[in-house]
Amino acid sequence: MTIDRRTLLKGSAAMAAAGALIGPFGARGAAAQAAAPAAATFTPEAGASLRLLRWVPFVKGEEEAWNANTRAFTDATGVQVTIDQESWEDVRPKAAVAANVGSGPDMVMSWFDDPFQYPDKLVEVTDLCEALGAAHGGWYDGLKAYGVQDGKWISTPLCAIGNAVCYRDSHVKAAGFTEFPKDTDGFLKLCEALKAKGTPAGFPHGKAVGDGNNYAHWLLWSHGGQAVDEAGKVTINSPETAAAIEYAKKLYATFIPGTESWLDINNNRAFLAGEVSLTANGVSLYYAALKDPAMKAIADDIRTVNLPIGPVGKPVELAQTSTISIFKHCKFPNAAKAYLEFMYRSDNMNRWIEAASAYCCQALKEFAANPVWTSNPIHAPYAKASESLRVNGYAGPLGPASAGAMADYVLVDMFAEAVTGQRTAEQAIANAERRLQRYYR
């Protein structure tokens, strides 16, 4: 079957109509689509089929919505899309190998600055992304940074995964705090009080790809430190970094024992088991409690809030981000662009964001109006992730250096070395500086 432009447009129109009938965003989505300028339309190549490698879903509804949108795309265009899933930490190596050998999935839904590791192996998507930005209210700057290199779009930003402090309201109140502290000093006092009450906090100092890196970057940035400057010159060795380490040591002293070994799952487990009263995580932690009747008491007690503001004076966090890249070895790049264009259509994207239950935060500003962000107060801190996130490797450029430094846990190790007493703060900074210089040489 030959899919031409007319077929695709007809199919898309049919999908919009179907969306109006079945989805909660149908009418609004269709209206938005009609009002918005038409996104770029790409004609899939004859006989095209696609294979997408994505991270395993954390929220069941998210996967179902993504798959439903994919099926709708196939129905509309005849392009078969096979979706492979990989544990989220294993997407990076698998995509890297695919990029290196020029074979494997056509598209990859990957993390952080992965596309910057192999920009030459990716299809330029400037036409697609500029059209999507124009049609859907524009891209958030932080997300855009993960898609653009030297003025050229190399990847399509998909979402930010918001990170917020999840805490037990009753424990915080029992520790003497009627309101959650907004600054780092108050936060330290809260953690000290929680420890005194036997209901401590816990943040991962182990090699936790997401939670460990988020925590370490927040520690550094909230105190005004930065790994490199705008030019990519290593500037980690600063009084601000030393202050961040001193703060981390005090905070660590209030944690439950064992956080040095925590991987990404440990903080969730400890929180849901009632071992810690406070940690930072995606909203999936709340939903894990909610779906288990035995944890109703914990679910009802959970509150969320953005990480406190440090001496730097403004909220600064590293949120996990995901992008979708098209490999140059893909035989059907137009079909891949058509697929992405279809998935970002207002009704489709809204359906997906809602189904993700605040786990996936929009990359395009139009979707900030999605009711998911106001339907539950628990979601509110996550709604700000796309707007407030700082990109990895701040203040330097994204690229293999920033990706490598994070993958090598440079900041995570620096804080872990210092707080556990393995090295002095000066030694830990010097070691981090040396490792960063290797990546940014």
Next chain:
Amino acid sequence: MPPPPAPAAQAPRKGVLARIAESRNALGLLFMLPAAAFLIFFLTYPLGLGVWLGFTDTKIGRTGVFIGIENYRWLFDDPVFWLTVFNTLFYTVFASIAKFALGLWLALLLNRHLPFKNVFRAIILLPWVVPTVLSAMAFWWIFDSQFSIISWVLMKLGVIAAPINFLGDPWNARWSVIAANIWRGIPFVAISLLAGLQTIPQSLNEAAAIDGATPWQRFRLVTLPLLTPIIAVVMTFSVLFTFTDFQLIYVLTRGGPVNATHLMATLSFQRAIPGGQLGEGAAIAVAMIPFLLAAILFSFFGLQRRKWQQGND
């Protein structure tokens, strides 16, 4: 008068294939070629490529250029690399010794006439049969800083007041991963040595017993020398498996805390694939070769000395 014999008909000239078919050397070479091609393609080429990459600054997605020994110079000054060398040697030495001692002990037990002997042998194999990742996940729970069953039992017995920080303290973590490796590796050693024990004629032990040898003397002077060749092979493999271990560490600690359990294999992966520094990762992998060669040479020139094998040393 009989007719003169007809001149012998000239033998037809043999084809190339026929001559190859009759040549032992040519046939041997021919039969060896598939295996040689297999070895070159799957072993020599990747190894050669790895060595070459170690001399380049190749990054994921980008071909590198030859930079000589720069990667090795950097690693020489890298405290994390040297920590992983120490960790790897520590892990290999202690885990291998323990696996040998416990494996030999189990093999000797299973070599006796025990009731349900076959059942016990099957049970012994279980840790080896279970996929490494699954057993690592089990140990992850066993060593969890909050939910460890060991800590729980000891706390219930009143032995300790707080959970043991198995994977958070550097030395605890090192011993914990060694314990997991021992559990997993014992079956290989035990079953292999059991096979070796069963090849030793019972008559030799009986003769020694009649001569008045004690059980320890029979073990030291009869069993052990005859078992030495299999010990050499088993321990060579055991050391190689342990030295290059990856899965167990990756699942349990990913090299933490603070790189205390990072092995050369895990550091090589971390730098090469997630970190994108293929050249540096390859250099770390190549740096493992001398240690592996040393283990193999020790086996050949140490454990396999013929005199010792024959019990004359």
